[in-house]
Amino acid sequence: MSTEEIRETAKVDPEMKQIRESLINNQSCILPQDYKLVGDELSITDDIVLRGNRIVLRGNRIVLPAKLQPRAIALAHENARWYNKMQTTNTFQIVVAQDG
Numbered sequence: 001m002s003t004e005e006i007r008e009t010a011k012v013d014p015e016m017k018q019i020r021e022s023l024i025n026n027q028s029c030i031l032p033q034d035y036k037l038v039g040d041e042l043s044i045t046d047d048i049v050l051r052g053n054r055i056v057l058r059g060n061r062i063v064l065p066a067k068l069q070p071r072a073i074a075l076a077h078e079n080a081r082w083y084n085k086m087q088t089t090n091t092f093q094i095v096v097a098q099d100g
Helices: 003-012 014-024 031-042 068-098
Strands: 042-045 056-058
Touching: 003 014, 003 068, 014 042, 014 056, 031 042
Parallel strands: none
Antiparallel strands: 042 056
16 A cells, blocks of 8 residues: 555545644644544644645554555455464474474
8 A cells, every 4th residue: 555545545535634624724623523532643744745635644653544444454464464374384494493
């Protein structure tokens, strides 16, 4: 998932638009309800060229538009399965090497 894909999806996402507007205008009162508790942690990328297409951040983490969240979760699970498989394979090779 590229930052360009995140930018393009966030550009048309109404919730991300509302968050960006509230941050640009320094109006935390218009943040969506789900983001009010973390409003002081939110910021947007400082990109003058792509003014209407900035990425929303929470600290140093990207806030994904709702449309991309299921895909990000699937990618994370895919990587976790790969990692676990590699750990199992490496453990097996170590045991074999010690026996031989």
